[in-house]
Amino acid sequence: MPVDESRSEPAVRARAGIEDVALAAGVSVATVSRAIRGLPNVAVATRERVLAVAAELRYQADPAAARLAAGSTRTVAVGVPDPATWFFAKVVGGIERKLLAAGYDLLLSGIPDAAHRSRFLYMNAPGGRRCDASILVNVALVPEEAGEAVADGHRLVTVGFRYEGFSSVTIDNVTAASRAVEHLISLGHRRIGLMGMVMDNAMNFVVPPMRRQGYLRAHEAAGLQVDPGIESVANSTSDASRVIGRTMLDSPDRPSAVFAMSDEQAFGVMLAAQDLGLNVPEDLSVVGVDDHDQSELIGLTTVRQGVDELGAMAAELLLEAIEGGTVRHVEVPTELILRSSTAPRRS
Amino acid sequence: MPVDESRSEPAVRARAGIEDVALAAGVSVATVSRAIRGLPNVAVATRERVLAVAAELRYQADPAAARLAAGSTRTVAVGVPDPATWFFAKVVGGIERKLLAAGYDLLLSGIPDAAHRSRFLYMNAPGGRRCDASILVNVALVPEEAGEAVADGHRLVTVGFRYEGFSSVTIDNVTAASRAVEHLISLGHRRIGLMGMVMDNAMNFVVPPMRRQGYLRAHEAAGLQVDPGIESVANSTSDASRVIGRTMLDSPDRPSAVFAMSDEQAFGVMLAAQDLGLNVPEDLSVVGVDDHDQSELIGLTTVRQGVDELGAMAAELLLEAIEGGTVRHVEVPTELILRSSTAPRRS
DNA sequence: TTGAAAGCGCTACCAG
DNA sequence: CTGGTAGCGCTTTCAA
Numbered sequence: 001m002p003v004d005e006s007r008s009e010p011a012v013r014a015r016a017g018i019e020d021v022a023l024a025a026g027v028s029v030a031t032v033s034r035a036i037r038g039l040p041n042v043a044v045a046t047r048e049r050v051l052a053v054a055a056e057l058r059y060q061a062d063p064a065a066a067r068l069a070a071g072s073t074r075t076v077a078v079g080v081p082d083p084a085t086w087f088f089a090k091v092v093g094g095i096e097r098k099l100l101a102a103g104y105d106l107l108l109s110g111i112p113d114a115a116h117r118s119r120f121l122y123m124n125a126p127g128g129r130r131c132d133a134s135i136l137v138n139v140a141l142v143p144e145e146a147g148e149a150v151a152d153g154h155r156l157v158t159v160g161f162r163y164e165g166f167s168s169v170t171i172d173n174v175t176a177a178s179r180a181v182e183h184l185i186s187l188g189h190r191r192i193g194l195m196g197m198v199m200d201n202a203m204n205f206v207v208p209p210m211r212r213q214g215y216l217r218a219h220e221a222a223g224l225q226v227d228p229g230i231e232s233v234a235n236s237t238s239d240a241s242r243v244i245g246r247t248m249l250d251s252p253d254r255p256s257a258v259f260a261m262s263d264e265q266a267f268g269v270m271l272a273a274q275d276l277g278l279n280v281p282e283d284l285s286v287v288g289v290d291d292h293d294q295s296e297l298i299g300l301t302t303v304r305q306g307v308d309e310l311g312a313m314a315a316e317l318l319l320e321a322i323e324g325g326t327v328r329h330v331e332v333p334t335e336l337i338l339r340s341s342t343a344p345r346r347s
Numbered sequence: 348m349p350v351d352e353s354r355s356e357p358a359v360r361a362r363a364g365i366e367d368v369a370l371a372a373g374v375s376v377a378t379v380s381r382a383i384r385g386l387p388n389v390a391v392a393t394r395e396r397v398l399a400v401a402a403e404l405r406y407q408a409d410p411a412a413a414r415l416a417a418g419s420t421r422t423v424a425v426g427v428p429d430p431a432t433w434f435f436a437k438v439v440g441g442i443e444r445k446l447l448a449a450g451y452d453l454l455l456s457g458i459p460d461a462a463h464r465s466r467f468l469y470m471n472a473p474g475g476r477r478c479d480a481s482i483l484v485n486v487a488l489v490p491e492e493a494g495e496a497v498a499d500g501h502r503l504v505t506v507g508f509r510y511e512g513f514s515s516v517t518i519d520n521v522t523a524a525s526r527a528v529e530h531l532i533s534l535g536h537r538r539i540g541l542m543g544m545v546m547d548n549a550m551n552f553v554v555p556p557m558r559r560q561g562y563l564r565a566h567e568a569a570g571l572q573v574d575p576g577i578e579s580v581a582n583s584t585s586d587a588s589r590v591i592g593r594t595m596l597d598s599p600d601r602p603s604a605v606f607a608m609s610d611e612q613a614f615g616v617m618l619a620a621q622d623l624g625l626n627v628p629e630d631l632s633v634v635g636v637d638d639h640d641q642s643e644l645i646g647l648t649t650v651r652q653g654v655d656e657l658g659a660m661a662a663e664l665l666l667e668a669i670e671g672g673t674v675r676h677v678e679v680p681t682e683l684i685l686r687s688s689t690a691p692r693r694s
Numbered sequence: 695t696t697g698a699a700a701g702c703g704c705t706a707c708c709a710g
Numbered sequence: 711c712t713g714g715t716a717g718c719g720c721t722t723t724c725a726a
Contacts, residue, residue, distance in 0.1 A: 015472075015474030017704090018705095019703085019704095027713085028714075029704080029705090030705080030706080030707095030715090031711085031712060031713075033705060034705095042712085060470065060475060061705095062475075062476050062703050062704070064411045064412075064415040064420070064702085064703080065702070065704040065705085066703080067411035067704090067718090068409070068415050068702085068703080068705090068719065069703075069706075070718085073411070082440065083436065083439055083440045084437050084443075085436075086436070089431055089432075089433070089439075090431050092431070092455070094431070096431075097457065100456070100457055100463075105456075105477075106454065107453065108443060108455045109447070109452075110443050110444065110447055122405070123407065125362075128409075130410050238644070264640075267641060270644060292641075293433070294585075294645065297585070297617060298641065364719065365719065365721095366719085374696075375697045375698075376697085376719090376720080376721090377697060377721080377722080378696060378697075381695095381696090381721095384721090388696080390695060390696090393695080393696085408719080408721095409718085411719080412702090412718070412719035412721085413721075415703065415718085415721090416701080416702055416720040416721040417702085417721055417722085418702080
């Protein structure tokens with residue numbers, strides 16, 4: 001299968017430039033440029049000839065030169081906290097699919113902290129000329145940044161949260177969470193733990209409070225008190241939640257159910273339960289949010305959000321924004337999916 | 348949380364150009380360029396002044412212009428079959444981490460088929476001037492492409508398979524697979540099904556045959572016959588493997604164990620077993636390859652490969668290649684991890 | 695150590 | 711409908 005061919009010459013085979021095409025087609029470079037980009041004012045015959053020659057020579061405009069001259073980059077920058085995470089990978093997948101079809105390049109950036117966030121914004125601002133627009137996934141902006149971005153005329157679409165001035169795609173986080181908790185309450189649970197996402201003040205201060213609000217709202221609606229003692233936060237990974245979950249569950253008055261802000265966190269809670277010899281759902285009911293790929297096999301009850309769809313929709317809004325379309329906010333629906341991780345409270 | 352500020356002027360705030368910096372610092376643009384890029388032949392005092400002014404003006408070189416003039420792009424293209432898949436997301440995560448640190452941009456492309464593969468190669472060839480180098484993850488090349496890439500002086504590193512002429516990072520697929528199957532055999536299993544990855548002739552014709560070879564080798568070493576009747580292939584998703592798995596398992600002489608070429612495929616087999624009312628591991632042992640994030644919770648026995656590490660190593664080799672380093676092949680070790688999805692064959 | 699000027703390869707304007 | 715040509719904003723000789 002592999003191929004051998006001892007790298008003899010690192011000589012980069014010279015590539016045809018627009019001038020070569022012009023020469024070969026017997027027209028000017030201006031005409032080649034117009035013909036290839038499908039601009040008007042080119043005779044059909046001429047266009048065909050140019051296209052044929054270009055194909056023959058495998059001509060491809062130098063993107064850097066085209067950008068410099070035209071100003072547009074045909075590139076979209078996408079920023080996510082961590083590209084290796086299930087949720088973000090799915091979103092990026094959805095974006096990529098649309099962008100590939102539209103002929104845009106996708107520049108992917110990890111945004112682990114506030115410094116990278118501001119760097120991302122600056123680099124990808126219209127003046128930066130690196131991309132035509134950008135998408136920020138679950139990366140909240142502080143007001144100054146948002147204001148500056150708007151002032152800069154930044155073409156930005158956000159997913160996970162919403163800013164006036166930019167298109168966005170979100171879910172109704174409060175409702176999603178309260179729906180999950182209501183389900184638990186309807187099963188007779190009265191002590192319901194919360195496994196929350198850490199609200200690093202610089203990065204993720206939008207989604208967690210909303211989901212927490214849903215948790216509170218469901219309690220309130222049922223006339224139940226919440227116990228801050230069984231409310232914890234962890235990084236939204238399975239491992240971190242497992243560790244934190246262990247301390248929440250390792251107590252005589254442990255909750256009989258836990259609402260986790262994401263499926264991965266729910267997995268962590270299940271692992272914690274397992275570590276302590278507790279059975280799900282007999283000893284502990286668990287519900288998450290996402291409908292992760294493995295949630296069915298694991299039997300996790302969850303509130304489903306179409307993550308891939310989130311990304312695809314974001315890409316669509318972005319393309320609209322590039323075309324000069326209006327700002328739109330899209331809210332993707334969610335759905336409670338019942339599986340085997342939740343059961344009536346044991347009397 | 349959101350910010351309002353009715354987008355008054357889409358006016359892109361003019362950004363400082365190199366000339367502005369030169370003016371403000373009282374030097375020429377050439378000096379600014381040298382100073383900022385840390386080139387020699389700039390007086391310390393001058394450099395400091397320029398840097399100060401540049402920071403003040405938030406100057407940032409226009410990447411397109413810099414590319415056009417210098418030829419180098421500070422960009423790396425990464426091609427994966429499907430960016431939304433667990434394995435690829437992890438690899439990309441590892442790459443991204445290293446690249447971010449090295450100050451390179453990452454251009455992500457999905458390569459769903461052979462046409463996109465050849466497009467990727469052409470666009471990202473040195474002559475294309477879109478990137479300085481590229482990484483191809485589990486995308487095999489046909490000989491002509493590989494030869495052309497070498498001839499073009501393509502700076503490429505591959506992960507998952509190996510071509511002479513390019514750096515690569517792989518695992519020993521044959522050994523990984525045979526280790527998994529040996530484990531099954533050691534538990535007394537004699538009829539071991541194979542859930543293989545589909546070998547689309549254009550895309551993925553390297554890894555699956557090697558893992559299959561490991562499967563065969565383990566049988567052979569134990570003096571066992573394989574039964575082609577319990578050898579299937581499916582897309583390497585959980586869902587596809589579930590469907591195919593059902594037909595493999597829905598038979599009186601079904602295997603007592605299955606080796607799946609990836610953990611996600613193993614999950615599919617477990618789902619299939621569940622669909623048919625079979626218990627794992629009592630009625631069926633299952634082993635996979637990867638050590639997926641959810642494999643511990645699911646209790647899947649598997650052959651672990653450090654997927655993030657695969658990506659990080661690829662990025663390192665790439666950076667070396669850009670610096671003009673030598674071609675290297677790295678083989679990342681694997682490890683059998685015993686969990687609860689495998690058990691001795693029931694007599 | 696510095697500056698002037700010639701491109702990098704293309705697009706866009708304007709004249710024909 | 712077509713061609714000439716002036717840049718796009720930077721890097722990189724080459725001279726000073």
